[in-house]
Amino acid sequence: MEKTTKISNFNLGNCRVDLSDNSLSFDGQEKLSLQPKFIEVLAQLARGYPDVVTRDELIETVWDGNGYVGNKALTNAIWHLRQHLTALGDDTVIDTVRKIGYRLLIAPRFDEAVVSGVDQVEVSFRQFRRHSLSALLLVALVMVTMVYMLWTGVETRSSREISQLTTEDGSERFPAVSPNGRYLVYGGARHGSNYGLFLKEILLEGALPKRLSPRDSEEARAVWHPGGEYLYYPSRRAEDKRCFFAEMQVSSGQVRYLTPCNSYRSALDISPDGSQLAYIHNVPGDNDEVYIIRLESNEPIPHKIQCQRGCTGVARDLAFSPDGRYLAIARRLSNITEDIFLYDLTTGEERALTQGMEDIRGLTWHHSGRQLVFGVESSGVRRGFSLDLDTGKVADLAVPGISYPKFIPGSSDLVYNHYARQYDIAYMDVDKTIPQAPYPLFYSGYAQRLPDYSEKAGRVVYTSNETGFNEIWTSDDQGNNRIQHTFIQGRALYPRWSADGNKIAFIAPDELNEGNQIFVLHLDNGEMSVVASPYSNHTRLFWGPDDKAIYSSIDNQLVKFLLDGAKPVVLNDLSIARGQIVLDNLLVFSRRDEPGLWQLDIEAYETALAKGDNLPSPIPLIRGQDSNIDWQSAPAGVYLADGFNWVAVPQGVYFKQRASGVEHIVSFWDRQTNQTRGILRISLNYLSTFGTFAYISAKQRLLMTLTDYPQRDIMRLNHLQQR
Numbered sequence: 001m002e003k004t005t006k007i008s009n010f011n012l013g014n015c016r017v018d019l020s021d022n023s024l025s026f027d028g029q030e031k032l033s034l035q036p037k038f039i040e041v042l043a044q045l046a047r048g049y050p051d052v053v054t055r056d057e058l059i060e061t062v063w064d065g066n067g068y069v070g071n072k073a074l075t076n077a078i079w080h081l082r083q084h085l086t087a088l089g090d091d092t093v094i095d096t097v098r099k100i101g102y103r104l105l106i107a108p109r110f111d112e113a114v115v116s117g118v119d120q121v122e123v124s125f126r127q128f129r130r131h132s133l134s135a136l137l138l139v140a141l142v143m144v145t146m147v148y149m150l151w152t153g154v155e156t157r158s159s160r161e162i163s164q165l166t167t168e169d170g171s172e173r174f175p176a177v178s179p180n181g182r183y184l185v186y187g188g189a190r191h192g193s194n195y196g197l198f199l200k201e202i203l204l205e206g207a208l209p210k211r212l213s214p215r216d217s218e219e220a221r222a223v224w225h226p227g228g229e230y231l232y233y234p235s236r237r238a239e240d241k242r243c244f245f246a247e248m249q250v251s252s253g254q255v256r257y258l259t260p261c262n263s264y265r266s267a268l269d270i271s272p273d274g275s276q277l278a279y280i281h282n283v284p285g286d287n288d289e290v291y292i293i294r295l296e297s298n299e300p301i302p303h304k305i306q307c308q309r310g311c312t313g314v315a316r317d318l319a320f321s322p323d324g325r326y327l328a329i330a331r332r333l334s335n336i337t338e339d340i341f342l343y344d345l346t347t348g349e350e351r352a353l354t355q356g357m358e359d360i361r362g363l364t365w366h367h368s369g370r371q372l373v374f375g376v377e378s379s380g381v382r383r384g385f386s387l388d389l390d391t392g393k394v395a396d397l398a399v400p401g402i403s404y405p406k407f408i409p410g411s412s413d414l415v416y417n418h419y420a421r422q423y424d425i426a427y428m429d430v431d432k433t434i435p436q437a438p439y440p441l442f443y444s445g446y447a448q449r450l451p452d453y454s455e456k457a458g459r460v461v462y463t464s465n466e467t468g469f470n471e472i473w474t475s476d477d478q479g480n481n482r483i484q485h486t487f488i489q490g491r492a493l494y495p496r497w498s499a500d501g502n503k504i505a506f507i508a509p510d511e512l513n514e515g516n517q518i519f520v521l522h523l524d525n526g527e528m529s530v531v532a533s534p535y536s537n538h539t540r541l542f543w544g545p546d547d548k549a550i551y552s553s554i555d556n557q558l559v560k561f562l563l564d565g566a567k568p569v570v571l572n573d574l575s576i577a578r579g580q581i582v583l584d585n586l587l588v589f590s591r592r593d594e595p596g597l598w599q600l601d602i603e604a605y606e607t608a609l610a611k612g613d614n615l616p617s618p619i620p621l622i623r624g625q626d627s628n629i630d631w632q633s634a635p636a637g638v639y640l641a642d643g644f645n646w647v648a649v650p651q652g653v654y655f656k657q658r659a660s661g662v663e664h665i666v667s668f669w670d671r672q673t674n675q676t677r678g679i680l681r682i683s684l685n686y687l688s689t690f691g692t693f694a695y696i697s698a699k700q701r702l703l704m705t706l707t708d709y710p711q712r713d714i715m716r717l718n719h720l721q722q723r
Contacts, residue, residue, distance in 0.1 A: 010046055010108040013088045017108075019043060026087050034084065035511060037062055041077045045094065046108035054101035066392075073356075075489040076511060078102060083528065162399065165202055165415065166714040168209065174221040174265075174362075175415040175714045177202070177408045179228045184415065185212070186714055187220030187265075195220040195264065197233060199250070202716075212248065214238055218264040226274045232295075234261040234268065234279075245279060247295070258300050259293055267317040270295075272324045278305075280315050287314045290329060290343070308348040311341075317360060322369045328353070330360035330374070334515040334537035336491045336507065340374060340387070353387060354394060356513030358491050361419075362404030366412065373414060375402045379470040379491055380447035382419050399717060414717040421710040423447040423688055425462055425479075430654070430668070430679055431700040437680070438706055441479040450494060451703040453477070453694040456501025457523070460694070460703065463492055472506055472521065477696050485521055486528070492519075494540045498547045499581075505531075505541050505550050518550060518561060531561050533568060540644075542579040542587075545603070551579060556592060560606075571609060574600075574618075577643035578692065583650055588621070590643030595624025597640050597653065622655065622669055622676075638667070638676045645704065647693035654679075654693055654702055666702070685710070 009018050016025045022039040023031040040062045045053055058074055059065060078094055085093040088106065095103050166172045170190035177184055184202045188209070189195040197219045201207040213219045213235065222233035228250075235246045235257075243264060244257040261281065268279035277295055281302065282288045293300035305327075313331030316338065320327060327343040329350070338360045343350045353372070361375035361382060372387040384402030386395050405416040425448045426438035442448055446466040453460050459474045464484075466473075472486040472495050486492055488508050493516075495506040504521040515536030520529050531550060538552040550561045558574035579589035585603040590596070598618040608615050624640045639658040640646070646655035650671075657667040657678070664687060666680040679702075691705025 008111045010043075010110045012046070012085070012093065012104070012106045012108055015085065015088055017042060017046070024084055032084065034080070035077075037073065038077045038080055041074065042081055045102060045104045046110075049104045049108055052097045052101050052103045056101075058101065073513075079487055079489075080511075161718040163716045163718065164713055165716055166200070166209070171710060171712040172198075172714045173417040173712045174404050175417060176223055176406050177415055178224050179226055179409045181408055181411065184714065185222050185224070185231060186417070187222075189220075194218045197222055197231070212250075212253070220265050221268070223268055223270050225270060226272060232258075232268060232270055232277055234264050234266040236264040245277065245293075258295075259291075259302050262288075267315075269319050269327075271320050272322055278318055278320065278327060280318065288316065290315050290318055290327065305343065305345075306348055307343075307350055309350075311343075311350045313338075313341075317363055319363050319365055319372075321365055322367050328363055328365065328372055330363055335539060336493055336516050337509055337513055340372065353389070353392070356509070361402075362406075362416070364406045364414070366407055367410055373397070373405050373407070375405055375416065377403075379465040379468065380423065380449075381465065381468075384416070397717075402717075403712075405717075408716075416715055416717065417712045418715045419710060419712055422708055423449050423691070424706050425449070425451045425460075425703060426706045427696075427701050427703050428666075428680065429699065429701050435680055438704060440706075441475070441703065442482075448473075449688065449691055449705045451692065451694040451705065452496050453696050453703065454497035454501040455697065456499070457497065458501075461495045461497060461504050463495065472504060474504075477699065477701070485523075485526075496541050496543060498543050499545075500547055503547070505543065507538050507541065507552075510536070518552065520550075520563070531563065532565050533561055535559070535568075540578050542581065545581050545585050551576070553577070553592060569606075571606065573615065574605075578646075580648045582648045588648040588653065589618075590624075590640070590646070591618075592643075595640065595643070596620055597622040597624070597643075597646065597655065621653065638669075642689050644689060644692050645687050647695045647702070649695050649697065654695060656687055656693075666704075 011017065014027050017039065019039060021033065022036045023033050025031045041058060044058055044061055055074060059071065063073060082092060082094055093104065093106055095105050097103060165184060168188060170188060172186050172188045175184055175186045182201060182203050184200045186198055187195045188198045194216065195218050196215065197212040198209040199212050200209040216238035218236040219233050222231045224231060231248045231250055233246055234243060236243045243261040245259050245261050245268065247256045247258060266280055268277060270277050275295060276292050278290055278292045280288050281291045290305045291302040292305060293302050313333040315329055316332050317330040318327050325345060327345060329341050329343055330338060331341055332338045336358060339352055339354045339357050340360060340363060341350050342353050357376055359377040361377055363372055363374035365372055370389050372389065373384060375382055375384050382401050382403050384397035384399050384405060386397060401418040401420055402416045403419040405414045407414055425441045427441050428436045428438045444466060446464055448462050448464045451460050451462045459476055461472065461474045463470045464473045469489045470491045470493065471484055471488065472492050473482055473484050475482040490509045492506050492508045495504050497504060502523055506519055507516045508519055510517045516538055518531035518533060518538050518541065520531060535554045538554065541550050541552050543550055544560065548563055551558055552561065553576045556575040558571040558576050560569040560571060575592040577590040577592045579587055581587055585601050587600045587602040589598055591598060598620055600618045601616060604616055622640045623637060641656040641658040641664050646653055652671040653669045655667055655669065657665040659665045659681065664682050664684060665678045666682065667676050667678050669676045686706060688705045688707040694703040696703070
C-alpha cells in the first residue's frame with residue numbers, strides 16, 4: 001500500500017487555519033467558517049510552499065480532476081481566500097504565477113509533521129518520478145505518432161474544417177439538415193424584415209435558397225420528420241398574429257396547425273420514430289416547461305412532462321436522445337446560470353449533466369447517443385462544447401461563435417449558426433442644436449454594457465469582458481482612468497451606484513454556480529459583501545432612497561433587501577423590470593406584467609402596506625406596447641420600446657420610443673409639460689435590449705449601450721472527432 005501525505009493545522013502569520021472545521025481565526029478571535037474547498041486549496045498551497053502549485057495540480061487534488069467545474073471554482077476560491085486573508089496586512093498573500101498556478105508568500109507553520117510514514121523528500125521524489133515517467137511516455141507517444149504519419153503519408157494538420165453554407169445578406173439561424181443529408185432548413189431574415197423558413201440544397205454547389213413560409217408570417221426554427229417528408233416549426237401567423245406549432249409537407253407546402261406556441265422561436269424536437277413532438281411552452285401561472293403531443297392525432301392534446309424528482313429551473317431548449325428514451329433539457333436556474341439536465345421519459349427522473357454554465361445556446365445528440373454538443377454564451381462570447389455522457393467530461397471545441405448546433409443525421413459533422421455581435425457604451429450630448437450621433441465612450445474592441453453614472457463619485461460603472469469574463473469596471477465621464485473592481489472570473493451584471501457614490505451593487509453567480517447573489521462593492525476599502533437573501537435568482541437592482549436597502553424583483557414580486565441583515569420585505573403586487581429612485585421617494589419603473597413606464601411614491605406604498613391600508617396605485621407615465629401586437633395596428637401615440645432602455649431625471653425621462661417596424665427614436669418625456677420630443681432616430685437593432693440608459697447632468701450627456709446588427713451565418717464543422 002502506498003504511503004500517504006497528511007496535512008495538519010497550520011498558521012499563516014497571526015492567522016490560524018483549522019482543517020477540522022474549515023475555519024480561519026486571527027489572534028485567537030472568533031472563527032470564520034469557509035467553504036471546505038477553499039480550505040483545501042489553502043492547505044495545498046501551504047504544503048507546496050515556497051514552490052508554485054499548478055492549477056492542474058489543485059484541480060486534480062481538490063476537484064478530482066474535473067477541469068470544467070474546477071477552473072471556475074479554483075479562481076473563485078483564490079479570490080475569496082485573498083479577501084479573507086487581507087487582515088494579514090500584506091498586499092497579497094497568494095501570488096498568481098501567470099499561466100502556471102499560485103504560491104503562498106507567507107511561510108506556513110504546521111502543528112506537527114506533515115508526512116505520515118515517509119519523509120517529504122521521498123514524497124517529492126515520487127511526484128517527480130511520476131511526472132518524469134509521464135513526460136517520457138508522452139515523448140514516446142509523439143515519436144511513434146510521427147513515425148506512423150511519415151510511413152502512412154498522413155498529413156500533420158488539424159482534422160477539423162469549417163465551411164460556410166449561407167452567404168445571404170442578413171441573419172440565418174437554427175439550422176437543421178434533412179435525414180438524407182441533402183437539404184438544409186433554417187430561419188432567415190434581412191434587416192428590418194420578418195424571419196421566414198428557407199430550404200437550401202447543400203450537396204449542389206451554387207444552389208440558391210428557397211423560401212418555404214409566407215413573407216408576412218414569422219418562422220425561424222424547424223425540425224425534420226425522420227422520414228424527411230415533413231417539417232415541424234412554430235409559426236406566428238400573418239392573418240391573426242397568433243402562434244401555432246405547424247406541420248408542413250415539404251413537397252406540396254400544405255400546412256396543418258397543431259397546438260398553440262408562445263413564440264415563433266420556441267424550442268422543439270421530434271422523437272426518433274416521428275410519433276411525438278416535444279416543445280417548450282408557457283401557460284399562465286406556470287414556468288416555461290416541456291410539453292409533448294402525439295403527431296398521429298388529428299387534434300393533438302399537449303401533455304406536460306412530469307418529474308418524479310430532480311426537475312428544477314425554467315426549460316429553455318431540448319433534444320431527444322437517438323434511442324428516444326431521454327430528453328436533454330437546458331434549464332435556466334437563474335438569470336445568469338443555466339445547465340443541461342437528462343430527463344428519463346420512462347421513469348420521470350431528471351439529473352444534472354453540467355454545472356455552472358451561463359447561457360445555453362442550443363444542444364444536439366450525436367447519433368451514437370454517447371455525446372452531446374451544445375453552444376454557450378459566456379460573458380458575451382459564444383463557444384461550443386462537447387459532453388461525454390460516459391465520463392461526464394466537458395471539452396471546449398475551440399470553435400468560436402457556435403450557436404444552436406445540430407448533428408447531420410448519421411454523421412459526426414455539425415451545422416450551426418456562427419454568431420458575432422459587438423456591444424459598446426456610447427454617449428450623446430442632448431443639448432446640441434444640431435442632432436449628434438452617439439460616439440463610443442471607449443475604443444477597446446471589447447463588449448461593454450449596462451452603464452450607470454454617479455454624480456457624487458463622478459464616475460461611470462459598467463460591465464466589460466476585457467479579461468474574458470464580465471467584470472465590474474469604472475471610468476471617468478470621458479471614458480478615461482478605467483479601473484477593474486472585481487476579479488470573480490464569472491458573469492457580473494446590472495451594476496448600480498448608491499446615492500452617496502461610495503458603493504456599487506451588482507449580481508454575480510453564487511459559490512455553487514447554481515444561482516446568483518447580490519454583491520455590494522465598498523469603494524472606500526475595496527471590500528465586497530454579499531446581501532443576505534433566501535432567494536437564488538435576483539434581477540436588475542435599484543437602491544432605496546437612503547442607501548439602506550436594495551430592491552430586486554423575485555418571482556414577480558418586488559423584494560426589499562435591508563443591508564443590516566434584517567429579513568427581506570416582500571412588496572406585493574409590484575413586479576418591476578427596472579426601477580430608479582428620483583426626487584427623494586419617487587420610484588420610476590417599468591413592469592414585468594404590463595408594458596409601459598410608471599411612477600409611485602415608494603415610501604407611501606411601504607407605509608400603507610405595513611399598516612394594512614389601501615395601497616396607492618402606480619401612475620402611468622408612458623404607454624407600452626405588447627410585443628405580440630403588430631405596431632402598425634396600435635393606436636397613434638408614444639410607446640416605450642422596451643423596459644430597460646430609459647433613465648429618469650428630475651425633469652423627466654429619456655427613453656427608447658417605438659417608431660416603426662424598423663426604427664426607434666431616442667426621446668425625452670417632459671414631466672412639467674407632459675410632452676415628448678424626439679432626439680435621435682435610430683435603426684431597430686442599434687440599441688441593445690440587454691443595456692440601459694444613464695445620464696450625466698453636468699454635461700447633459702446621455703449614455704447608452706449600442707450594438708450592431710448581429711451577424712449570423714450557417715456553418716458546417718467537418719470531421720468532429722469522436723472517442
